[in-house]
Amino acid sequence: METITSIVEMKRAAGSLRREGRTIALVPTMGALHEGHLSLIREADARADIVVVSVFVNPTQFGPLEDFDTYKRDLERDISLAQEAGCDIIFAPGVDDMYPEGSATRVCVSGLTEKLCGAFRPGHFDGVCTVVAKLLNIVRPHLAVFGQKDGQQAAVVERMVSDLDMGVEILRSKTVRESDGLAMSSRNANLSEIERREATVLYRSLEHAVSRYGAGERSVERVVSEMRDMIDAGETTEIQYVAAVDAKTLEDVDELKRGVMLALAVFVGKTRLIDNVIIGA
Amino acid sequence: METITSIVEMKRAAGSLRREGRTIALVPTMGALHEGHLSLIREADARADIVVVSVFVNPTQFGPLEDFDTYKRDLERDISLAQEAGCDIIFAPGVDDMYPEGSATRVCVSGLTEKLCGAFRPGHFDGVCTVVAKLLNIVRPHLAVFGQKDGQQAAVVERMVSDLDMGVEILRSKTVRESDGLAMSSRNANLSEIERREATVLYRSLEHAVSRYGAGERSVERVVSEMRDMIDAGETTEIQYVAAVDAKTLEDVDELKRGVMLALAVFVGKTRLIDNVIIGA
Numbered sequence: 081m082e083t084i085t086s087i088v089e090m091k092r093a094a095g096s097l098r099r100e101g102r103t104i105a106l107v108p109t110m111g112a113l114h115e116g117h118l119s120l121i122r123e124a125d126a127r128a129d130i131v132v133v134s135v136f137v138n139p140t141q142f143g144p145l146e147d148f149d150t151y152k153r154d155l156e157r158d159i160s161l162a163q164e165a166g167c168d169i170i171f172a173p174g175v176d177d178m179y180p181e182g183s184a185t186r187v188c189v190s191g192l193t194e195k196l197c198g199a200f201r202p203g204h205f206d207g208v209c210t211v212v213a214k215l216l217n218i219v220r221p222h223l224a225v226f227g228q229k230d231g232q233q234a235a236v237v238e239r240m241v242s243d244l245d246m247g248v249e250i251l252r253s254k255t256v257r258e259s260d261g262l263a264m265s266s267r268n269a270n271l272s273e274i275e276r277r278e279a280t281v282l283y284r285s286l287e288h289a290v291s292r293y294g295a296g297e298r299s300v301e302r303v304v305s306e307m308r309d310m311i312d313a314g315e316t317t318e319i320q321y322v323a324a325v326d327a328k329t330l331e332d333v334d335e336l337k338r339g340v341m342l343a344l345a346v347f348v349g350k351t352r353l354i355d356n357v358i359i360g361a
Numbered sequence: 362m363e364t365i366t367s368i369v370e371m372k373r374a375a376g377s378l379r380r381e382g383r384t385i386a387l388v389p390t391m392g393a394l395h396e397g398h399l400s401l402i403r404e405a406d407a408r409a410d411i412v413v414v415s416v417f418v419n420p421t422q423f424g425p426l427e428d429f430d431t432y433k434r435d436l437e438r439d440i441s442l443a444q445e446a447g448c449d450i451i452f453a454p455g456v457d458d459m460y461p462e463g464s465a466t467r468v469c470v471s472g473l474t475e476k477l478c479g480a481f482r483p484g485h486f487d488g489v490c491t492v493v494a495k496l497l498n499i500v501r502p503h504l505a506v507f508g509q510k511d512g513q514q515a516a517v518v519e520r521m522v523s524d525l526d527m528g529v530e531i532l533r534s535k536t537v538r539e540s541d542g543l544a545m546s547s548r549n550a551n552l553s554e555i556e557r558r559e560a561t562v563l564y565r566s567l568e569h570a571v572s573r574y575g576a577g578e579r580s581v582e583r584v585v586s587e588m589r590d591m592i593d594a595g596e597t598t599e600i601q602y603v604a605a606v607d608a609k610t611l612e613d614v615d616e617l618k619r620g621v622m623l624a625l626a627v628f629v630g631k632t633r634l635i636d637n638v639i640i641g642a
Binding site: 087091182183184185186187188189190191192209210213214217218239240243244245246247329 | 368372463464465466467468469470471472473490491494495498499520521524525526527528610
């Protein structure tokens, strides 16, 4: 496995792989790899000749009060985990290479980015779109793999790629969970013992919604209210949002049906966690 | 020569040309081709195996009070002129193909776009950047040729391509002029006889500035004031701006020197014309 830190070198490597007729899959990450990322890498490995994993903690997608400075960074560990999962090239550029002085371009997706997490993280998705556009242009993959855990991010990236004719297939990969259902996240490591225990309510409330749907319930209002009650019962939990939207357009819906994404963001102590399920998926 | 109207077909054609090892140059236009465009096409033809000329009157770069509806469209004429100049493929997509329902993505360059024309045409450069990003992604050229007449546009596109790592060379091509110095523009056709005569003051004022520089004058303030007086003397002319900026960063400058762009926008009757010169270029 190769580690590349220079944009120019990454472009050169990708160009020559393409000319040799190899297919390339990109798995964009901010490092701090966990089983969720490894599952994306394995999926990429099954689908393409060459798997590029980018490791870049992107400053432009963090708000001023968010955890950019304390976000976990351990490139050596990430390299060894990624390699085991089937990664061929780690691309780990520096912040100054990605955003040299004078950088002034942003890619913005309107509508989809204004709700759910976007409503609470102004500018976040502009940062995501801009860095993903750059990574796609540098690596020129045939396929890029995103986790369904960041469901809104996946929908926004799909929209951008389609709108800008970027010509890359976007694959949404299933959320990987701990044995008690908690969605894998680099931020789970920040939870205290009681917070870790209470954090299971995110997925439990989503499962509750799915089982209510299975039992014939169709009212978003009732189900969301039940989910909120479950989450509010925790000592360390504070809801940011619980919503039901179309999984592709992210438009609000009143009625539960196949293709509806139930999504939530909850502070557990000081750690903000998100999760979602798509009905029928 | 081939005319392609479908995005999918254009991507396919470009992909197979690239695989054959041919170099591609793109000349993006809004049609209504004149000698200025033809010069860009010839320059592209001299530099690449295949010249693609896009013809697309882009609605998103026109303001609500601007001339989108009346902008001249004559594809048959454009095709025949482009072919004569060395074009291999005309790419003329429809508005609904370029912006299908649900399109929500914009590419924005801050700073550079807020001055000169950008100050008077809010949203114009977002529209330009977005459509150029799309065209570059669809055609995947090695080289794209822009006219220096739209000097701010060229600077903004260069910035975008660099910031988003788009991996295409941008070439600025010299402004082509009528025998009396008026810069070629599709909008010149809208001028009445007296307006056409008075329109020559745009270039005359720029030449005046260059000759004052040649005579040792360095004060932007004095030279711009003289230029304004020349233009104001017309019956049908109304200045929108006259400015001196760094040709690359578009930062304002106080002193004339090599690399300074003198740029202006003037209404001649109802027709808005622009022009510029770069000192020492």
